[in-house]
Amino acid sequence: MPKKRKQSVYRTYTDENFIKAIDGIKSGRVSQRKAASLYSIPQATLSDHMRGRVKDNTPVGRKPVIPIEIEKQIVNKCAQAAEMGLGMNKAQVMEKVGYLVKELNLDQNFKNNTPGKDWWYGFKGRNPTVTLRSPEKLTSIRARALNSVKVGEYFLDLKKEMNRLGLNDKPELVWNMNEKGVPLEHTPSKVVAAKSSRTIPGRVSNTRERNTIVGCINARGDRMPPLIIVKGKTQKAVMSYNTADGPVGATWTYQAKAWTEDVLGIEWFTNIFLKKCGNQRPQLLILDGHHSHEVLVLIEKARENNITLLTLPPHTTHYICPLDRTVFGLLSRNYDRICSEYCQNPGNLVNKMTWPGLFRRAFETAFKPENIIAGFRSCGIFPWNPLNIPSAAFVPASAFDTNKPDTN
Secondary structure, X not given: OXXXXXXXXXXXXXXXXXXXXXXXXXXXXXOHHHHHHHHOOOHHHHHHHHOOOOOOXXXXXXXXXXXXXXXXXXXXXXXXXXXXXXXXXHHHHHXXXXXXXXXXXXXXXXXXXXXXXXXXXXXXXXXXXXXXXXXXXXXXXXXXXXXXXXXXXXXXHHHHHHHHHOXXXXXXXXXXXXXXXXXXXXXXXXXXXXXXXXXXXXXXXXXXXXXXEEEEEEOOOOEOOOXXXXXXXXXXXXXXXXXXXXXXXXXXXXXXXXXXXXXXXXXXXXXXHHHHOOOOOOEEEEEOXXXXXXXXXXXXXXXXXXXXXXXXXXXXXXXXXXXXXXXXXXXXXXXXXXHHHHOOOOOOOOOOOOHHHHHHHHHHHHOOHHHHHHHHHHOOOXXXXXXXXXXXXXXXXXXXXXXXXXXX
């Protein structure tokens, strides 16, 4: 059976009461027994401090196996490795600590020379900055691509174009476009349940089809109606959806895999962007380097209409694309929450008839002006400020430029 941990009863008194008790004993105002009763402090504790057997500010509990100074170094190295995307799990940390104790020839009573749960809880208590975190998914190619050199070159190009076009004080003429997949099968939101429950069911759609949403926003906080691409080979695929309940003004189309192809990119630019961006010229459109956005026909159409295209560095949109930074994440969370609440009624189901209305609610709550403006600001686009990209964003890339941090 696993070891039952008893609740700690150490130090139930405050530091203020302890100081008052010691001062009272030293001045002769109270005896040790009277001070122990008056301030709820064990008499043995007061006696040990008065006789010098225990120094003031001594940590509670047994002496750590590893010196505090070395523990601090372990904490720093774990934090450094985690920031670089090379973090260690609890088992790895305890394994390396066991190896370190053996190398330093320190006294220990670890089973199989590896620390157990008791050591781990003590380690966390002595180092409150340490905790277990679930890392966010970051592919190696994204980690390598988001480096300060490439991002710095992009910001120089952005500043050059903003100055050339005279858009530093015209947020309504600076646009960002990107696409996102939205599945019919949502991720159920967390619910309140008993701790003893082994599994909690959450009702979802019967299909795993995924639609693609093409969104476009500007630095003033405006949004364009989305282009919604559904999976299919004919117009019948669109007709199976209740498009009337979808976002106001949305354009619906189809593609075999619900992807943005070259033709669809041109269709979006011609039928949506040019009709909704207004008559002022010139304008700037910032988009990622997806192949469907860089076809020659699209570039030529943009040039004919005095629209400058600026592509983001590949695999960096999670930090320098406004839609990815502050809008699409909120869209996903709102969509999951709205669908989860909708499915609480046993008679409700997320399908092609109900999906447009559910997505519309999530779209309208995510594409709000304050969220859009915050996206351009946090990405350093408007106003132009490269320092808005935190230095921590470039740390994972350093793992490919330098040796792996020493975690031994």
